[in-house]
Amino acid sequence: RLISGRSNARKGIVRGNLLDPTEAEKAVAGMDALVYIPRSLTTPAPTSPEEEHAELDAATRATYHLYMAAIRAGVKKIMHVSSLSVMEGWPKDYIVTEIWSPCPAPSARSLGFYLSEEISREVTRESEMFVTCLRMATLVREKDVIGQPFNPTWLEVRDAASACRFALDWEPHWSRWIRTHIAPKHPYAVWPSLHTSSSRHGEVKWDPKYDFNA
Numbered sequence: 001r002l003i004s005g006r007s008n009a010r011k012g013i014v015r016g017n018l019l020d021p022t023e024a025e026k027a028v029a030g031m032d033a034l035v036y037i038p039r040s041l042t043t044p045a046p047t048s049p050e051e052e053h054a055e056l057d058a059a060t061r062a063t064y065h066l067y068m069a070a071i072r073a074g075v076k077k078i079m080h081v082s083s084l085s086v087m088e089g090w091p092k093d094y095i096v097t098e099i100w101s102p103c104p105a106p107s108a109r110s111l112g113f114y115l116s117e118e119i120s121r122e123v124t125r126e127s128e129m130f131v132t133c134l135r136m137a138t139l140v141r142e143k144d145v146i147g148q149p150f151n152p153t154w155l156e157v158r159d160a161a162s163a164c165r166f167a168l169d170w171e172p173h174w175s176r177w178i179r180t181h182i183a184p185k186h187p188y189a190v191w192p193s194l195h196t197s198s199s200r201h202g203e204v205k206w207d208p209k210y211d212f213n214a
């Protein structure tokens with residue numbers, strides 16, 4: 001289901017605004033699992049104080065409304081799509097994995113993702129839901145970056161979609177709320193994942209198919 005989507009109405013699409021708790025209730029009705037993609041993941045970064053305020057308001061209130069509605073509706077699992085920008089505050093030469101604490105950049109966009117994650121984690125403590133927080137690298141389409149200089153943070157959107165699909169079946173035994181980095185796996189990767197690369201934490205059987213370094 002899409003909320004506040006820009007595509008034309010199709011079967012299975014519910015249009016609404018998660019800032020309205022009644023719309024959130026409609027969005028989750030009858031759902032066993034959800035993929036939550038914050039609006040900020042697919043929109044330009046804010047450039048004015050007013051836009052920054054709206055960004056943070058949406059990141060916090062929309063997340064809270066969706067999660068509270070999901071708990072009341074008996075949703076069993078949420079794939080919470082976030083951004084690796086929550087780790088941008090660490091020095092660029094550090095190899096930062098999921099066990100590192102978030103260190104968002106001083107921007108409304110980065111802070112919005114961080115606050116959305118924190119709301120997700122705190123709300124989950126009081127529920128029986130499983131939540132997988134998928135921190136995405138820089139999402140691009142392969143056709144859109146042809147001829148551009150290589151960027152080690154690029155992640156093809158189709159790889160991101162496949163990560164959501166694999167996370168649907170992942171229920172780690174040590175926590176109901178877990179975060180994992182969804183990022184390239186080439187030698188120049190900035191944000192490697194322990195959960196998708198280590199045999200000890202190999203529950204997520206995910207490997208990106210698109211290697212822009214090749």
